[in-house]
Amino acid sequence: MEFDTASPPSSPVTHALRGKVLLVTIDNPPVNALGVDVRRGLAAAIDAADSNDAVEAVLIVGAGRNFIAGADIREFGKPPQPPALPDVCNRIEASAKPVIAAIHGAALGGGLEVALAAHYRIAVAGAKLGLPEVTLGLLPGAGGTQRAPRLIGAEAALSLMLSGRHVGAQEALKLGLVDRVGHSDDVLAEGIAYAQELLAARAPVRRTRDAHGLADRAASEAAIAAARAAKKSHGLFSPQKIVDCVEAALNQPFDEGLRFERKQFVACLDSPQRAGLVHAFFAEREVQKAPETRNAEPRPLRTVGVVGGGTMGAGIAVAVLDAGLPVTMIERDDDALARGRANVEKVYDGLIAKGRLSADAKAQTLARLDGSTSYDALANVDLVIEAVFEDLPVKQAVFAELDRVCKPGAVLATNTSYLDIDAIAATTSRPQDVVGLHFFSPANIMKLLEVVVPARVSADVVATAFDLAKKLRKVPVRAGVCDGFIGNRLLAVYRTAADHLMEDGASPYQIDKAVREFGFPMGPYQVIDLAGGDIGWATRKRRAATRDPNARYVQIADRLCERGWFGQKTGRGFYLYPQGARTGSPDPEVEAIIAAERERAGIAPRAFSDDEIIRRYLAAMVNEGANVVHEGIALRPLDVDVTLIYGYGFPRHRGGPMHYADTVGLANVLADIREFAKEDPLFWRPSPLLVDLAERGATFASLNQSA
Incomplete structure (x- = not known):
């Protein structure tokens, strides 16, 4: 009966019988987003499973590198097309046969809501699960605010939804978001094995709507009260709506909670805050596109020099070290160099004190930090970032030295906040290699990086600056030369x-x-x-x-x-x-x-x-x-x-x-x-x-x- 159960190959969702398991594969590159064809395909697959006696269980997997990374952003702002995701999730949960979600890569937003609607969940190493809708001024609107607290409790669900953070496979297991973590990263093999094991054990359909995560009423009420009292939201609309929805999950039957969630989701959708957050979301992606980066390849970036070990220089060094690149720091004398190294160490010691870094990891990172009082130590670096005192003659003197010692093709960058980069570039014999990289303090934390483009710089140098920003996980914005640039x-x-x-x-x-x-x-x-x-x-x-x-x-x-x-x-x-x-x-x-x-x-x-x-x-x-x-x-x-x-x-x-x-x-x-x-x-x-x-x-x- 495999012929009856197979789906048309042109669909982004295909299904085919593997023994007694209907394998449902989502293949909607690049991230398996939940576009209308995916939603239709998922609903059709469950219908096919329920109507075929040969199917005893359903396994949902994602092709490529992700399970489902969330909504299809191409549908943002357009009229919704049926079926709506809440209806798809309800259809999955209502299946008469056990549905298993096998998660690898991203299961975010609506992707995790699909997994929550399944009856069993397995994740493999490298999976990341989250409900980040709050970052777009929204809330999980396909049952996530009702299923997550029932599955993992109010406190854990609120933490996940209000922060928008992602959790890995092991943390998801500890929270109860998934039932198992696979032994290998072969999501298909792990999913099939788990489905067969569940069938052998005659595992029943187990609907998340019936889970008991909210059974401890006092703990749930305390978590809701604490979330309502938190002041992290700075007047944001959707976080309080999320709390309202979890309260509805505690106090109302599931179907009424779903209706309440939908009403709050629509209210968020109509909010100016949602429009602002969506604009910021798209703008952050759009700024990565600069005219110079369209046809120019970045130069190789294997080693970086930093001139100056003060607060800014040390912060830049940490940002580069955290990206896995070796750093050579230059200071004017041994005492200043020791202070620079201490400034770098202080950042890592702070992370150790907070339990976010081990002493071994600090040692491994600092092994990539070298220092010298001689500019000659920069002879072979691919890029140098100058971070000395904000004074034009001082910076011009530094660039004259860099011009003398750096290899041909090395990128020479200044971290000036205000000064004329064309005037700095003019002190060198290679103005085509000089660019502005304006970091914001503290440079290892702040995400903005102004890439300042002087008149004579080569396009591949600008492309290299954008490539560095990507390696440092910064948001680069192209700026022209003037006093103060943009910001x-x-x-x-x-x-x-x-x-x-x-x-x-x-x-x-x-x-x-x-x-x-x-x-x-x-x-x-x-x-x-x-x-x-x-x-x-x-x-x-x-x-x-x-x-x-x-x-x-x-x-x-x-x-x-x-x-x-x-x-x-x-x-x-x-x-x-x-x-x-x-x-x-x-x-x-x-x-x-x-x-x-x-x-x-x-x-x-x-x-x-x-x-x-x-x-x-x-x-x-x-x-x-x-x-x-x-x-x-x-x-x-x-x-x-x-x-x-x-x-x-x-x-x-x-x-x-x-x-x-x-x-x-x-x-x-x-x-x-x-x-x-x-x-x-x-x-x-x-x-x-x-x-x-x-x-x-x-x-x-x-x-x-x-x-």
């Missing part, structure tokens, strides 16, 4: 807007609070205190000679720096940090300095609402973002969005400043800027791009495909 150029402008607000009457503490409540992890003055006020002070002094004498200049931060109040490292800045506290408290003396500065500037303070603060702060950010796109410093608005999300804490669920401006309406943003310009026409000059788009009724999104 720091915007930062200077929106921080200036905050300074104007402060001098005009808002306290730094109110400004920080308003910005945090919008969704940033920290306000601008908390960030200054964390980074060190002396850094911005040095930049302001560097720019003093070229500053427009007609531009408004707020001196409050200078007054604090003149007193040596640089923030956390000195125990006070805009905030007080008694006994080395990490969280600051308001400082009455700072408020007195602000009052004196307002009087000196002849400003009568006025009150601002939090909404007025945010409107000015974001209008400045959006306007400068538009200028950066208009001038070609950023390729597209989405490059600005990704830069601000990954480097400056812009709330991901709002999609970045340019996406957010689209949701507010560019005409409204422009109207605000023109209103603010009545007070300060020099600072509030509308970007020509913003004016053009607003007057045409167009959006920043319309420019995202034009690079």
